[in-house]
Amino acid sequence: MVKYILKRIGIMILTLWVIITATFFLMNSKPGNPVRTGAKRLPEQVIVQLERKYGFDRPLVERYVKYMKTLLKGDMGDSIITPGENATDIIKDFFPASARVGLQAVSFGLLVGLILGIIAAFKRNTIADYLIMLLAIIGVSVPSFVIASLIQTGVTRAGLEQVIPTALWYDEYTPVGERFKYTILPTLALSFSSIATYARYMRASVLDVINQDYILTAKAKGLSQLGIAIKHILRNAILPIITILGPQIATIVTGTIVIERIFAIPGLGNSLINAINQNDYNIIMGLTIFFSALYIISLLVVDIAYSIIDPRIKLEGSK
Amino acid sequence: MAELSKDKFKIVGINKDEMDLIVRPNLTYWQDAWRRLKKNKVAMISLVALILLIFFVLFGPAISGKNYQEQNIKIANQSPSSNFWFGTDNLGRDMFSRLWVGGRVSLSIAVIATLLEVIVGCIYGGISGYFGGKVDNVMMRIVEILNSIPYLIVVILFSVILGSGMVSLLLALCVTAWTGMARMVRGQVLQLKESEYVMAARTLGASPLRIIFKHMIPNTIGVIIVYITFDIPSFIFAEAFLSFVGLGIQPPETSWGAMVSAGQGVMEFYPYQLWVPAIAISVTMLAFNLLGDGLRDALDPKMRQ
């Protein structure tokens, strides 16, 4: 078991390195450099100075090595556009907001999605099933920013912005107990598509399990419907769902980018959009690497969780 | 009981005609699939909706008679009226025509991107699955690494690097999108290599070409069609996402994504500018997804009745 985890961590580190390297060389593959192309109106001397400052006058490989060294020290890159600003600082300042909404969305989405999927499966072909599946298909088809806008408009029309803020965030002076309400709408908007996806998959998974022979065996033993559902159906139905946890996390990670803009949340996604609009290459690079690392780590966690829950993997992995 | 005549007791033996009687009509795979799809009302409605959509995208601007580029500040930001069916935007342009012209861009991007990724994915997956062994291992490792970055992050990255323009956009969208198709095709090929009916066909002396064309491809096409139907809406979404972030289609060109992004900014004052393109995107994606669901159920050989 431990071997398995170590192996997966090793692969993760390798993948991360490949991604960082690829990103670095990609971002530097364009002819010219960001300083020169971004600061056209400055006199040549100043440009050369800036180039030297940011190391653009050095050969590529040397810059790469330097980049890796600084990265390992925890420095994710200095901003080209805003002097003195560093990617690591941006992450420190803005990640907490994103993390909060993201984590809430992941857990809320999973919980509600699974429950809805189970209900839809057990009440197959009834109104409840049709309604849930209708909701699900909408959640999967309508883009998250549309849903976010819908929610915003709806709450504003209903006059509830005081209770549930639509485009505000808390600051360090807001009492901790008060902070939750600012996260309600963004979490809802962000998790919508996840809820929909989990509901659809869970419904299919439960229906699949229900048709298995061992459920017939359980029935032949005289177990009650509830007993069969809890002891035999659920655990086997949830297993395959874990495999879509990863992609769902990716959806949420990228979803926050848009949600933060709509709900005016001071998060990392917002920072990324700003960096893009300013063509701040270093920050863009630093943030995308951060997002990727985040994603890869969550994939690892999901993998390990899966191997713990599925007895077949646990034991076969250690043989 | 009446006496049964001795005639009725003469032995006549096996009735060759009725021996193997099959009462139910026999349908081919595709006939059966089409029949099942037709029964699915939701899928059929989606199909009709999509056809209507394509019609409007092609002929919409002609129908309204207005020029999508014509600016007139005096009539800017007007709500929908009988003159301008979907209102006007911030430069006084007709939203109705702009919607369909934007639709052309969004849909063609989605369709072309899908075609590209299907081709690359099929070839990559086919080779990987067919050769197996080390080749397969290496190829799949590459896919794993490519999948370690969230798709939209990759798209953002490449969009920043490659700059604006149709070609760059298509490249950015496709650079990792093909991995899903590759995985699927590889899975199918691997499965079919070992499947019993392929082995049966081989045992009966069928040539490899015949096996590929008569057995492997018909089975894979069904899944590919379903994938395509689901991939198109996700590309529409990706394009819209890019526009939202500030990349993607730049003016003077327009797309649904660009229109939504612009509309979102003035949502409080001119809501229709957001809702018109947003509904267009949503309805399109919804229709494709519902159709995809229906196709998947119709083409699933296990659900044959």
Next chain:
Amino acid sequence: MSKILEVKDLRVSFHTYAGEVQAVRGVSFDVEESETLAIVGESGCGKSITAKSIMRLLPEPPAEIKKDSKILFNGKNILDFNKKELRSYRGGDVSMIFQDPMTSLNPTMKIGKQIAEVLMIHRGLKKKEALEEAVRMLKLVNIPNAEERVNQYPFEFSGGMRQRVMIAIALACNPKLLIADEPTTALDVTIQAQIMELMAELQEKLGTAIILITHDLGVVAKVAHKIQVMYAGKVVERGTTDEIFYESKHPYTWALLNSVPTLDTEHKSRLYSIPGTPPDLLKPPVGCPFAARCQYAMPICKEAMPEETSLSQTHKANCWLLHPNAPKVEPPLKKGGVQND
């Protein structure tokens, strides 16, 4: 000996997209204490559906057990049971094992727990006691290292062992009747013999009656006391094992007996198979269902169903050949199942 199960005029239909399929069309039989009844027939003849009806395991809809059917267990009609009575009945009075041991066990639950479940429900045992009893059951079905095995998962067992586990689960509460639906079809021939021997052994030890469903007459010879041959939803012949093997009177039974290859089957001779396929039960034939494929078919066979002829107290057959007007025929039973070319 008393009858524990009496099936009277069982009729079961399935409502499908194409219409009503009459899967079981009037089947009646009894099972007495500690005896083994084998129900034999081709795929689709209705034997499995009959078995599942006895346990009421068919999904109703689309299945429908017709109103006048009766299934009496110890005199009580189980078709009238409410949910609670059914739950007590299943696994406690009657239990069932299925064809494919690879998929009949919950893959993510330990074997011991799966056996303990039945004990906890029907006997009210606590978990610890139930697990101890589970170990005892594993030993009873000859699983080595029972104490270790009880904590393992199904994927750690082979096919034959899984079927033994199924038997352990089925017999844990000492039911009066065990229904075995093609228990050995998915297993190797050598394992088949082991499982059949185990079942015979357990019948002696525990006194369980067994209904054995199979399409293979060869499996049945040693174990069954009575045999019932089914075709297209009806019983065509029944009797004691000796009567069926040595004095059978129905052409379908002859065909079945002929298709069992034996050690005497000559090398390189053609295996006998019955030409044609069973009729579609969407529109069942009016007369004898076997008529289309029967060597001895007569015009009367197509027109009307033959009535039951009693050849002895225990031996009954439904065939027009047994009518006084019919010509006398010799059963074409050859040694070793070689087709009479």
